[in-house]
Amino acid sequence: MTMTDLKATASQIRRDIIRMVYAAQSGHPGGSLGCTEFFTALYFKVMQHNPDFQMDGLNEDIFFLSNGHISPVWYSTLARSGYFPLLELNTFRLINSRLQGHPTTAEHLPGIRIASGSLGQGMSVAIGAALAKKFNKDSHFVFSLHGDGELDEGQNWEAIMSAPKFKVDNLISTIDWNHQQIDGPTDVVMPEGDLRAKFEAFGWLTLEANGNDMDEIVATLEKAKSMTGQGKPIAILMHTIMGKGVDYMEGHHEWHGTAPNEAQLKSALAQLPETLGDY
Numbered sequence: 001m002t003m004t005d006l007k008a009t010a011s012q013i014r015r016d017i018i019r020m021v022y023a024a025q026s027g028h029p030g031g032s033l034g035c036t037e038f039f040t041a042l043y044f045k046v047m048q049h050n051p052d053f054q055m056d057g058l059n060e061d062i063f064f065l066s067n068g069h070i071s072p073v074w075y076s077t078l079a080r081s082g083y084f085p086l087l088e089l090n091t092f093r094l095i096n097s098r099l100q101g102h103p104t105t106a107e108h109l110p111g112i113r114i115a116s117g118s119l120g121q122g123m124s125v126a127i128g129a130a131l132a133k134k135f136n137k138d139s140h141f142v143f144s145l146h147g148d149g150e151l152d153e154g155q156n157w158e159a160i161m162s163a164p165k166f167k168v169d170n171l172i173s174t175i176d177w178n179h180q181q182i183d184g185p186t187d188v189v190m191p192e193g194d195l196r197a198k199f200e201a202f203g204w205l206t207l208e209a210n211g212n213d214m215d216e217i218v219a220t221l222e223k224a225k226s227m228t229g230q231g232k233p234i235a236i237l238m239h240t241i242m243g244k245g246v247d248y249m250e251g252h253h254e255w256h257g258t259a260p261n262e263a264q265l266k267s268a269l270a271q272l273p274e275t276l277g278d279y
C-alpha cells in the first residue's frame, strides 16, 4: 500500500471506531484513535500475516494487543484486512457477539489469540510466543502493543527483565506513550519518568517515534525489523495523542472510555473523511 492509501485507510478506521462506540454507547475511543496509524501501518504494510486465520501463527508475523480496551481500532483493522466480514462491526459489544468490548478467544474471532481485558499480561505472552517461534525455526516476528498506564502493572517489569535474559530478539513491543490513562494523566496517577531509559536499563534496544505520523511509524517499524536478531528485544516508545483526529477528544483522558452523543458523533465524522465507505 502507498502512503496515500495508508493515510486514507486510517481515516476510515477512525470513522469505524467512532461509529462502533457510538452505536454501542460504550467502549474506548481515546486510545483507539491514538493508535490508528500504528494498526494501519502494521496490518497494511509491515506485517506478513494471513487473514485466513490460524491460531498457531506459524510462519507468519503475529500481533498481540495487551491493552485490550482499545479493541475498536483492532476490530476495524482486522475486518478491513479481510479477517471477518465488515458488517460484523455492527455487533460491537452486543451480547453473544464475537466482538466483545475486551477481546477474548472464547468467541473465536479470527485475528485474536489471547484475552486482554485484564491489563499487564500481553508482554509475557508475546515473549513466550517469540520463544516458540525460535524453537520452531520460524524466522517471523512477534509484535505487541501496550498502554503506558498499563505499565503500572508489575507483571510487565518481570517480563521486560526476562526478555533480554532469554535473548528474545524476534520481538518488537510498542508502548502507546500518550501520557493518559483511565483516571487522569500518567504523571498524576503513577509517574513513570523516562520510559526509554527504563527499557534501555533493562537491556532492550529502543526506538522512539511519533505514532500519529504515518511515514514515521512505518519507517520506525521497518527499522525495528532490521534490528532483530542481535540477541536483544526491541521496544518502540511511541508518542501519540489520545483521541487523535477528533478535536474535542485530543489529549483528554476523559475520552479513554466514553461514548460520544449524537452531536459529538456528527462533529467527529465531519472531521474524518469517508475514504473506503462506512460499514
Ligand SMILES: Cc1ncc(C[n+]2csc(CCOP(=O)(O)OP(=O)(O)O)c2C)c(N)n1
Pocket (backbone or CB within 6 Å): 030, 031, 032, 067, 069, 070, 117, 118, 119, 120, 146, 147, 148, 149, 150, 151, 153, 176, 178, 180, 181, 182, 183, 242, 256
Ligand atoms: C489488571 C487491570 N487493572 C486495572 C484495569 C482497569 N483499567 C482499564 S484501562 C486502564 C488504564 C490504562 O491506561 P493506558 O494503558 O495508558 O490506556 P489509555 O487510557 O491510554 O488507552 C485501567 C487502569 C484493568 N483493565 N486491568
Ligand SMILES: [Mg+2]
Pocket (backbone or CB within 6 Å): 147, 148, 149, 150, 176, 177, 178, 179, 180, 181
Ligand atoms: Mg495511556
